[in-house]
Amino acid sequence: MKKSGFVSIIGRSNVGKSTLLNSLVGSKISITTPKPQTTRRPIQGVITTDQGQAVIVDTPGFMQKARDPLTQKLTGWIKDALRDVELVIYVVDPTRQIGDEEKAAQRMIEHVTVPKLLVINKMDDPTYRYNVDFYRDLAKKFDAYVEVSALTGKDVNLIKRWIFDNLPEGEAHYPDFQLTNQSNKEWLSELIREKLFLRLREELPYSTHVEVEDINERQNGVVYVKATVFTSAARYKPMIIGVGARGIKEIGQSTRRELEAITDKKYYLDLNVEVDASWLNRLEI
Numbered sequence: 497m498k499k500s501g502f503v504s505i506i507g508r509s510n511v512g513k514s515t516l517l518n519s520l521v522g523s524k525i526s527i528t529t530p531k532p533q534t535t536r537r538p539i540q541g542v543i544t545t546d547q548g549q550a551v552i553v554d555t556p557g558f559m560q561k562a563r564d565p566l567t568q569k570l571t572g573w574i575k576d577a578l579r580d581v582e583l584v585i586y587v588v589d590p591t592r593q594i595g596d597e598e599k600a601a602q603r604m605i606e607h608v609t610v611p612k613l614l615v616i617n618k619m620d621d622p623t624y625r626y627n628v629d630f631y632r633d634l635a636k637k638f639d640a641y642v643e644v645s646a647l648t649g650k651d652v653n654l655i656k657r658w659i660f661d662n663l664p665e666g667e668a669h670y671p672d673f674q675l676t677n678q679s680n681k682e683w684l685s686e687l688i689r690e691k692l693f694l695r696l697r698e699e700l701p702y703s704t705h706v707e708v709e710d711i712n713e714r715q716n717g718v719v720y721v722k723a724t725v726f727t728s729a730a731r732y733k734p735m736i737i738g739v740g741a742r743g744i745k746e747i748g749q750s751t752r753r754e755l756e757a758i759t760d761k762k763y764y765l766d767l768n769v770e771v772d773a774s775w776l777n778r779l780e781i
Contacts, residue, residue: 497666498665499550500550502581502582502669504584505555506574506584506605508601509556512617512647514526516587516615520652538577540677541676542677544668555574555577578608583610584611588616590617591618593627602634612638613658614638615642615644686706687751687754688747688751695746706725717761718762722768726772728775736769
């Protein structure tokens, strides 16, 4: 009997959880940006080996101080992702000091009884040495710990080994070829949103949401994608579009270049911007 189960990745914002998921799966499943709370819903990446199948759940970053509706919903999803899992991976960033937010994030997993792995990430960053000993002291609270670089992939194989050493026996949840639970529309929406986050400044990305309405490969082989960027206030719309529509064009071009590099197909993105203050209500797991 092969092994199978769900593994949740937990941690503060910007510790590298999504980068770690992508490194574990070996493909870009979850978007990554330097901005906190880029991940908005638990995204599943699937690792299938001769030993079995692990479903890795990437969760939104925990933020203690923010009390806006979006953060409250994301925190609820983090708590949900800790239920009915076989393993928990807790990721920390040694380039940042342990503070109240880190301690609050740790409290979320204190009473979790499944095996827990502490992952000290970003060991490729030369500034890690200032705080790494503080994080190593946390290891006694976990069943095991590793030091890795999710960005370069260094020692990520140790995490895979720990996962399959600790997963119970069970049947696979996904076909061998499937890498994520996301549909093509969901994945494309996330990719466009990543480009929005990278281009827009300060609080503006958090007012936006992307929905893909249509994906259609035409006779000439070009994949047509129609998507709408929703923003919560009318004043943000011209900022997203940009002068002479330059902003939305750059977002579309950046998305198209990455899609073409990944899929080796030609894409045409039809992006529109609309105001809808209720988009948060449509965010679902």
